[in-house]
Amino acid sequence: MTVAAILLAYAACLGTLGARMLGRAEWTARAPRLAIATYLAAAWSVVAALGLAGLTLAVHATALADGLSHLIGACVLRLRDTYATPGGAAVAGLGLSLAGVVAACITITAVTHLSAVRRQALLHAQTVRLIGRPEPALGATLVDHAQPSAYCVAGPHPTVILTTGALAALDPDQVKAVLAHERAHLARHHHRKLAIARIGRQVFPFIPLMRDLDAHVTRLVEMHADDAATGARDARPLATALVVLASAASPVPVPAAAAAATDAVQRIQRLLGPAETLGWGRRQMLRAGVAALALTPMLIALTPALIALTLGRVPGG
Amino acid sequence: MRQFGELEAVIMDRLWERGRPALVREIVEDMRPDRPLAYTTVMTVMENLYRKGWLRRHRDGRAWRYEPTGSRSGYTAALMSDALATSADRRTALAHFVLQMSPHDAELLRQALDQARPPEAGGTR
Numbered sequence: 001m002t003v004a005a006i007l008l009a010y011a012a013c014l015g016t017l018g019a020r021m022l023g024r025a026e027w028t029a030r031a032p033r034l035a036i037a038t039y040l041a042a043a044w045s046v047v048a049a050l051g052l053a054g055l056t057l058a059v060h061a062t063a064l065a066d067g068l069s070h071l072i073g074a075c076v077l078r079l080r081d082t083y084a085t086p087g088g089a090a091v092a093g094l095g096l097s098l099a100g101v102v103a104a105c106i107t108i109t110a111v112t113h114l115s116a117v118r119r120q121a122l123l124h125a126q127t128v129r130l131i132g133r134p135e136p137a138l139g140a141t142l143v144d145h146a147q148p149s150a151y152c153v154a155g156p157h158p159t160v161i162l163t164t165g166a167l168a169a170l171d172p173d174q175v176k177a178v179l180a181h182e183r184a185h186l187a188r189h190h191h192r193k194l195a196i197a198r199i200g201r202q203v204f205p206f207i208p209l210m211r212d213l214d215a216h217v218t219r220l221v222e223m224h225a226d227d228a229a230t231g232a233r234d235a236r237p238l239a240t241a242l243v244v245l246a247s248a249a250s251p252v253p254v255p256a257a258a259a260a261a262t263d264a265v266q267r268i269q270r271l272l273g274p275a276e277t278l279g280w281g282r283r284q285m286l287r288a289g290v291a292a293l294a295l296t297p298m299l300i301a302l303t304p305a306l307i308a309l310t311l312g313r314v315p316g317g
Numbered sequence: 318m319r320q321f322g323e324l325e326a327v328i329m330d331r332l333w334e335r336g337r338p339a340l341v342r343e344i345v346e347d348m349r350p351d352r353p354l355a356y357t358t359v360m361t362v363m364e365n366l367y368r369k370g371w372l373r374r375h376r377d378g379r380a381w382r383y384e385p386t387g388s389r390s391g392y393t394a395a396l397m398s399d400a401l402a403t404s405a406d407r408r409t410a411l412a413h414f415v416l417q418m419s420p421h422d423a424e425l426l427r428q429a430l431d432q433a434r435p436p437e438a439g440g441t442r
Contacts, residue, residue: 113409117409117410118410120410120411121410121411124396124399124400124410124411126322126369127392127395127396127399128396129322129325129326130325130326130329130371130392131329131389131392131393131396143393143396143397144389144390144393145393145394145396145397147397149397149400149401149413149414150413150414151400151411151412151413151414152411152412153410153411154410154412155410161400163397178414181414182412182414185412190412191409191410191412194409194412195409198409221412236430239430240430241414242414242415242426243423243426243427243430245414245415246415246422246423246426247420247423247426247427262422264415264422264426265422265425265426265429268426268429268430269429272429272430
């Protein structure tokens with residue numbers, strides 16, 4: 001019971017206070033890759049804590065205790081004792097339902113979202129292949145359209161797409177920078193991180209950390225791709241391309257433009273400002289933080305088992 | 318499979334250029350100078366395009382005449398509106414370089430850029 005309560009409290013704290021701390025942290029823009037890992041580890045941590053809270057409630061009254069004792073070699077009776085919950089079967093049932101609902105919701109949402117995304121990407125890539133012109137020199141497919149635009153499709157046929165409008169609006173250096181940015185999205189599998197973030201938001205929109213996950217990861221993958229595209233080179237071609245493409249008149253209203261605009265402003269300021277990377281020590285600390293986030297729920301959940309283990313092993317086990 | 322994909326694009330090109338329904342044989346002959354292909358290969362690719370909805374066909378004697386279901390520019394317009402759609406699924410499928418923004422934000426960004434331009438570059442422009 002205590003373990004489940006601790007896990008639930010942990011999930012609540014991380015899901016609310018953790019989200020606020022991460023949202024305010026200034027280092028995220030300086031180390032976007034680490035920041036993405038931190039956000040995803042925190043999201044995983046919240047979900048794992050919720051699921052494990054359910055499972056630990058059920059250890060006492062169910063066959064889970066047998067499995068666990070087998071796994072770590074602690075005495076079953078001691079194990080049952082350390083995970084004891086008042087209420088017995090009813091609480092155990094409640095716990096199992098919690099774990100089951102969390103797992104089922106995630107699975108259903110993930111399958112629906114991923115298959116929709118895959119279908120979209122396949123169809124889009126196929127259309128691009130039929131109506132566009134591959135430009136091996138650019139490493140992109142050129143689509144004949146006046147609207148200046150550049151984007152990429154991940155999936156079975158990863159493709160970078162550039163419109164003739166974009167080619168006309170940008171100078172060669174800017175084109176190179178934009179294409180490097182798009183290729184970085186594909187090479188670093190940013191679509192996978194975005195998919196996880198979007199599934200998280202769809203399943204747990206009531207947890208602040210999960211609700212904002214999508215927006216933060218979207219912002220951070222753009223910064224990560226910006227960094228990959230500029231490297232040690234001059235960042236101005238990329239920054240200028242951002243302004244040119246962002247201010248091109250669009251015949252299609254884009255509702256998400258408000259958030260995207262603030263992100264674009266931030267990206268440009270970041271590209272034009274002095275490069276501020278994190279020191280080695282700070283990076284190691286953040287990496288340790290990612291590992292801690294990933295493992296903490298498991299450690300909390302297993303604490304009673306470890307106590308049972310130190311109290312005595314199964315004879316001959 | 319991959320080669321078929323590339324052939325699909327070439328054959329669509331020919332059909333759009335022609336502007337009128339074509340027999341498989343006509344496409345084979347049309348392509349022969351640049352690219353001699355077996356009749357069955359072209360037929361398979363065109364049947365694939367028909368099944369995927371890119372071509373429609375009608376009987377002409379014992380053969381089929383094929384034509385694109387839409388114009389190239391029509392497909393391009395549909396593609397771009399799909400690319401700019403903002404549903405969650407689409408945004409995951411396609412990563413944009415940047416989305417459109419208001420003229421006000423764009424002006425702010427231009428100013429930021431101008432300030433960042435080094436003096437020598439600013440002088441020559």
